[in-house]
Amino acid sequence: MKNLLEFLGRHYHWLLFVVLEAVSFVLLFQYNSYQSSVWFSSANAITGRVNEWRSFVESFFTLRETNKALMLRNFYLERQVNQLRRLYYERTDTISEQERRHLEFLSQYQPIAAQVIANETDRTDNLITIDRGEVDGVQVGMGVACGNGIVGVVYLTSAHHAVVISVLNSHSSRISCAIRGHGYFGVLRWYGEDAGYAYVEDIPRHARFKRGDWVETNGYSSIFPPGVLVGRIVEVYNSRDGLSYKLKVRLSTDFGTLRDVVVISDRSFAERMRLMQAARDSLQLNVRE
Numbered sequence: 518m519k520n521l522l523e524f525l526g527r528h529y530h531w532l533l534f535v536v537l538e539a540v541s542f543v544l545l546f547q548y549n550s551y552q553s554s555v556w557f558s559s560a561n562a563i564t565g566r567v568n569e570w571r572s573f574v575e576s577f578f579t580l581r582e583t584n585k586a587l588m589l590r591n592f593y594l595e596r597q598v599n600q601l602r603r604l605y606y607e608r609t610d611t612i613s614e615q616e617r618r619h620l621e622f623l624s625q626y627q628p629i630a631a632q633v634i635a636n637e638t639d640r641t642d643n644l645i646t647i648d649r650g651e652v653d654g655v656q657v658g659m660g661v662a663c664g665n666g667i668v669g670v671v672y673l674t675s676a677h678h679a680v681v682i683s684v685l686n687s688h689s690s691r692i693s694c695a696i697r698g699h700g701y702f703g704v705l706r707w708y709g710e711d712a713g714y715a716y717v718e719d720i721p722r723h724a725r726f727k728r729g730d731w732v733e734t735n736g737y738s739s740i741f742p743p744g745v746l747v748g749r750i751v752e753v754y755n756s757r758d759g760l761s762y763k764l765k766v767r768l769s770t771d772f773g774t775l776r777d778v779v780v781i782s783d784r785s786f787a788e789r790m791r792l793m794q795a796a797r798d799s800l801q802l803n804v805r806e
Contacts, residue, residue, distance in 0.1 A: 626742045629654055629780040631661075634678075638772050641709035642688055645669060645681040647778060655679045658740065660781040666746035666769035667692065667734065668778050679780075685712050685772055694747050695735035696726045702735050703764070705747060712772055715748065720762040726750065732766050741781060746770075 631653075635646035649655050651674050661668040661681050669689065673680040682689050687709050694717050695702040701724035703717040717732055730750050736743035752765035 627782045629782050631655075631679075631778050631780055633775050633778060636772065636775055637683070638685060638712045641686075643683040643685040643772075644672070645683050645775070645778075647679050647681060647780070648677070649780060650675050650677040650679050652676050654782055655780050656782075659783070660740040660745075661778050662741065662745050662781060663770055663775060663778045665771065666748065667741060668770060668772075668775065670740055671780065683772065684715060684768065684770070692740065692747075693735055693737035694732050695743075696720070696724070696750070697731040697733050699724065699726050699730070700735075701726065702737065703761075705766075713768055714751070715766055715768055717747070717764040717766055718756065718761070720764060722761060724762065728753065732764070742783075 629649055631647040631649040633645055634648050635644075637643040637645070645661075645668065647655075647661070655671060655674055657671050657674055659671045661671060667684060669681040669683040669686070670692075671679050672682045684692075684705065685707050687707065689705075689707060691704040691706065693702055694705050701720055703719040705715055705717055707715045720726075728750050732747040732750060734741040734743055734745040734747065746769040748766035748768040748770075750764050751767050754763045754765070755761075756763050
């Protein structure tokens with residue numbers, strides 16, 4: 518208390534000055550309309566600018582969640598469109614048995630939203646790490662996609678993380694693809710060149726298509742549902758043996774900016790994996806005999 522009184526005694530003139538200034542400003546802006554209007558206009562302008570900056574900062578930090586929500590929403594909307602098509606065709610009785618089986622096949626896929634925490638694009642064999650693992654339902658062999666197209670296939674899993682073999686990997690799974698609207702299919706390969714391009718091989722010679730046609734998954738690989746974008750045809754080459762075409766495709770996925778992805782979970786995935794493993798074991802047993 519003594520120190521406080523000594524401080525006030527030494528600096529009372531400054532404290533008196535501040536009090537008088539505050540009183541004068543209050544009297545000035547309260548009893549003079551012009552100064553009052555200037556004060557409130559300036560205060561409103563400053564407040565508006567501060568609120569604008571705060572809103573910008575808040576929106577910046579919520580972009581990640583917004584992107585994830587939009588990606589999931591797009592996936593769900595695609596599924597709803599397929600379900601509506603199925604209901605429409607059932608009501609109008611204009612759907613073929615093959616189309617009905619195709620739509621039922623699509624309905625078994627479920628998305629698991631994930632985020633890329635490590636991504637390689639400058640190697641021959643690029644890998645991606647995501648923040649979802651076994652406890653989230655992610656299993657080895659599941660397909661991974663984003664809002665623009667395919668990303669890769671799950672290679673290793675732990676409890677809370679998974680490693681994905683990117684499409685930009687020379688050992689990537691041979692994903693089955695088809696030319697949209699034509700049905701001709703081949704397999705997707707990447708040779709360690711430009712990260713924006715890959716190749717679709719084994720397209721039959723009798724196939725009819727043109728540059729600019731879209732390539733998408735056809736569901737034959739049991740990893741991706743049909744209709745997931747792969748890219749657009751930019752060049753057409755003959756195969757080495759001359760019996761098929763090789764297509765150069767501009768990938769629809771920009772791996773350099775990849776952030777949010779979806780692991781495509783198939784409800785029949787575990788059953789198919791068990792069946793495949795049983796078939797392999799049976800073949801090995803027959804070869805030994």
